[in-house]
Amino acid sequence: MFPQSREAALSQWRTFLPQAPTYGANRSLVVPGHPHVTRLSPAISRRLITEEELLTSLKQSHPLARVEKLAQEILWRPYWKGWLEYHPAVWSTYRTQVAALTPAHGARLADITAGRSGIAIMDYFIRELLESGWLHNHARLWVAAWWVHHEQLPWELGAHFFLQHLLDADPASNTLSWRWVAGRHTRGKAYLVRRSNLEACLDPSLLAQHSAGLERLADEHAAAVPLPPEPDFPTTAVDPLPSSPGPLEGRWGVWVHEEDLALETYPPLAGLRPQAVGSILSHSLRVEQSLSDQRWDHLRACLHDGATRLATHFQCPADVEAAPDLVQGLVDWAHARQLQTVVTLQPWVGPLADQLPAVIKALQSRGIRLVRLRRPFDALLLPHATKGFFHFWKSARETLTLEHPVP
Ligand SMILES: Cc1cc2nc3c(=O)[nH]c(=O)nc-3n(C[C@H](O)[C@H](O)[C@H](O)COP(=O)(O)OP(=O)(O)OC[C@H]3O[C@@H](n4cnc5c(N)ncnc54)[C@H](O)[C@@H]3O)c2cc1C
Missing domain, CATH: 3.40.50.620 (HUPs)
Structure with a gap:
């Protein structure tokens, strides 16, 4: 199901491309087989296929206005990577915290990561992750929000659990998404899981089969867990690297x-x-x-x-x-x-x-x-990743001339 060669990734992308215009409307629906999303992240995060190629073929196939949502989502990963490059202490602090926090949460962590939490739909997602190495974006959001705000487990341990199992494991997308759900990335904003959202996005038969404990996710219980203060992470200068090696002598x-x-x-x-x-x-x-x-x-x-x-x-x-x-x-x-x-x-x-x-x-x-x-594509986008995503998207649209149709 998930490509592990460039040829398989290109073929999966060519199959998906005609449905790119309906991606924006359907991408939040979580149904078995996940037909509404590309499922290419395990190939993209290893760059068996590149974001640049995806954006170029989107441009060749559809006007930007019809596929804008997909173009934006493809650019989220380069954005997160760039942002973390300017804030490396977020990564090093997270790594230190995983080691420091694990011993205190042993028993509950063992139950949750084995799919024995008592909330059947969350246990289903955990098993899906363990068995397939992948989760739909909405399932990732729900699991992360439930982990942090309901179970009140540290986000760092959830991020670590995901990195161990996700085939698309990406230090930037994963760490920063978990931080965002926890309310760390955008001050005062956290992502909460609500039963009504599950009912709106999840395949009804799947929800019916896994309804035990759902009452614990009732909308009225949704509240962000208060977070202890953390240090400010300064913006660090990033080495400008060449895109070409220049003359190379010897072997x-x-x-x-x-x-x-x-x-x-x-x-x-x-x-x-x-x-x-x-x-x-x-x-x-x-x-x-x-x-x-x-x-x-x-x-x-x-x-x-x-x-x-x-x-x-x-x-x-x-x-x-x-x-x-x-x-x-x-x-x-x-x-x-x-x-x-x-x-x-x-x-x-x-x-x-x-x-x-x-x-x-x-x-x-x-x-x-x-x-x-550094790839020219990355070198072009990197300087725009210091602020929020929509600033990045606006700059990327211009820099990559996404609106110009390719003959
Ligand atoms: C808690 C959490 C952890 C995550 N961890 C990872 C991770 O380790 N690696 C990873 O690649 N993505 C991660 N994501 C982002 C996103 O969930 C996946 O990229 C997406 O679900 C992959 O499925 P797809 O290939 O079908 O994506 P599609 O919806 O088909 O999108 C196409 C491509 O765009 C990129 N993309 C889409 N959504 C996002 C997003 N929100 N953030 C960053 N890139 C995105 C991916 O490269 C993806 O393959 C995480 C999200 C959350 C909420």
């Missing part, structure tokens, strides 16, 4: 990672000829984030698809190395391929970027240079 290779697996769509890089492509499956990253088996298998399949495709594109060998940790895995790979330079796309704030200082240092100690690039 060089591309480290392709799970945040961007369609490098052949990236012109400054696509036309070059590296001597090797490498991807690292890091066991320690898996353990540190407690990734589910399903999430791990999806990641492995996506990395294999990316590396194999890029080997064909660049006509060079590709390695997908399973390694105890990312740093050692990369150093060993670069050494084995006798590389003097490794080129990669800069990871966004998240688990990979957390490892970057150690990666740079270890490569340097072997005399290997790491060249970090």
Whole structure:
């Protein structure tokens, strides 16, 4: 159901494209099979298919006015990624809090994350997440709101639970959505789950089958949990990175990672000829984030698809190395391929970027240079992600000329 290759993602997108004009009206309906949404997030978050490609083909197929809602939703992820890039302390604080808060909530957490809360519809969503690795956006909102405001569990633990299981796990979209639901992102605004909203959006037979405990979600019980104060997170400057590596001497290779697996769509890089492509499956990253088996298998399949495709594109060998940790895995790979330079796309704030200082240092100690690039699409949008989404959307519309039909 969820693509783990670029070919499958492109095919799923082509199938969905004719219904893009009805997306805005139907996207909130939660029905089995989820036919009203693209279900492409596991492919988009690994960039088996890129937002730029999606927006270009939307432009080619429909006037913006008919597909504006879908274009906006596609841009939410680049917005969240940009926003977190300017506020990295939100990520590091959240990571510290997960470790600090877990012990105090053990028993209730165990029940809830096993789908034994007593509110049958929420238990159904939890089981759907555990079994499929995915949830509809509305189900994510309801689960998060119920977790934070009804169960009064810390949002950080919910965000961590989602990251372990979601195939589309994205540090920015996930962390910032949870913060928004909790009332942390926009001061004075929290998202609340209400029975009437479930009744309006959820397939009636599904709700009928899972109605036990629904009275606990009655509209009159909906209230935001008061939050303790938290520090202000300052806006941090973001490194301006080049989009092209410039002249490269000696042997060089591309480290392709799970945040961007369609490098052949990236012109400054696509036309070059590296001597090797490498991807690292890091066991320690898996353990540190407690990734589910399903999430791990999806990641492995996506990395294999990316590396194999890029080997064909660049006509060079590709390695997908399973390694105890990312740093050692990369150093060993670069050494084995006798590389003097490794080129990669800069990871966004998240688990990979957390490892970057150690990666740079270890490569340097072997005399290997790491060249970090940013896609032109990301470089164009990033400066607009410091304020709210609608400011970002307005700027993106102009910058990407979304209103101009493509001949
Ligand atoms: C608590 C919570 C946690 C979330 N965690 C993640 C996550 O880890 N990874 C993730 O990709 N999305 C996350 N989302 C956003 C959203 O729920 C999913 O992107 C969406 O449900 C994926 O389904 P789809 O591909 O069918 O989306 P569609 O509705 O078909 O939209 C197309 C694409 O637009 C983007 N998109 C749509 N809605 C959003 C949104 N609200 N925020 C950011 N991007 C969006 C996604 O890339 C999506 O694939 C989260 C939302 C909530 C409320």
